[in-house]
Amino acid sequence: MELDTGATAWMLMSASLVLLMTPGLALFYGGMVRGKSVLNMMMMSFGAIAVVGVVYVLWGWSMSYGADLGGIVGNPFDQFGLSGAIYDAAGEFAIDDFGVPGIVGVGFQATFAIITVALISGAIADRAKFGTWMVFVAVWVTLCYFPMAHMVWGGGLLSGDGPFASIATPIDFAGGTVVHINAGVAALVLALVVGKRKGFGSEPMRPHNLPLVMLGAALLWFGWFGFNGGSAFTADGFAGLAWVNTTVATAAAVLGWLLVEKLRDGSATSLGAASGVVAGLVAITPAAGSVSPVGSIAVGAIAGVLSAFAVGLKYKLGYDDSLDVVGVHLVSGLWGTVSIGFLATETGLFYGGGLNQLAVQAIIAVVAIVFSGIITYLIAIALKAVMGWRVSEEAEVGGIDLAVHSESAYETVPQGSASGQIKREIRA
């Protein structure tokens, strides 16, 4: 295959965009916690970049895309340390079917593993030992993320080469199952195993900096163009379709979320808009390559409405998914994955494609839920026994930033006061 420089440039750009999403997530999550734990929240994202960045080149790529073991996972030793993944037999850079060097694909895929595990951190804000989190990141991507990526994208059980393809080819364009259902289920399991924050449900735990949340949401949206646009694997109309679908669905989700808030709570909030952005991005992720821009409006709007209601579940059911990873990523990830069965322009129910696609989408969603639930639970209870998850009550109440990182984000806890008005003198 000849090198396609245009496609390669776009894939390098896409990988960079997706990597930017994780610092964006750090801002999105960081603004949502209280001022005494913002640094720890952001460090969980940066920690994920550090751990997965190393793990991915050692065995992550090989477990995702290496020689298949039973349709579940790639052999970690097949391309350990990227051996055989960079150069071809002639010693030249190996080029994939899209004219892009394989090493570019490694970088692109590594950024997906990073953001996925970072997403989970929102469920255990303010209270988790940093060391336990760092070990969790390494173990979880190894035992849960890489196998999921292999099953769906690496030619495994849930891919077009798997047993369900006889019904219809499963569609997960950029990670409805691998990323969002996976992270959402893991978040629910961790929230249950780690337990509630002190004062959850009784003390106010309002976001300390909504502009940070808005900035984070904007960076996530921007980075998502690489996430979805890059999942076309080349710079073509398919990437353009994914780009437009991503934008349309996200815009519609903001409208959906704000409408629910206005009708239910009386005010359209900035946190609601930022949350709607993420819900829309999540929902369109699996569908960005198979639905139309008009169909994307439905995908996004329904995601915004569903997630706006779903974030209230934790109070009813009593689990402390602190920053609503379940309500946003699991719920909109499930909807996005299933929405393909209705709205895919070639095989969807509404386009005369019958029920096959819908059935297959439901199957891969359920398999993802069960797989992620079991694996994450085993990892979480093992770490609880060996390392423990919780910082001391004193550290949690006093602030995890100071107790764990020996830092504080601000000189004083911001009160949101409006002091220091400036009188402007405008001189002609």
Add this chain to the structure above:
Amino acid sequence: MKLVTGVVQPHRLDDVKSALEAAGIRGMTVSEASGYGRQKGHTEVYRGAEYTVDLVPKVRVEVLVADEDASTVVDVVVKAAQTGRIGDGKVWTTTLDDVVRVRTGEHGDAAL
């Protein structure tokens, strides 16, 4: 000597400051404060969860004055800070034993 303390709405600070300057007051101390009175805070909504925020932001203005100026200064602050709505704050006066100007060591009225 009296200490006049006003806890007022943050957005009235500029008017209070200008009014005090216009009344000939040459110094004041301003600090951020939070609290509540009859207003009892307000309600905020985050992702559908309602929070009652009882401690709301205020600004505390402190002015040292001679006994005979105290009631004028109180009136000036009240007039400048008043919006007529709940949450406008309070102004009070306390009697002082002594005041010292740090630079010169002057005591009493001379230090004002």
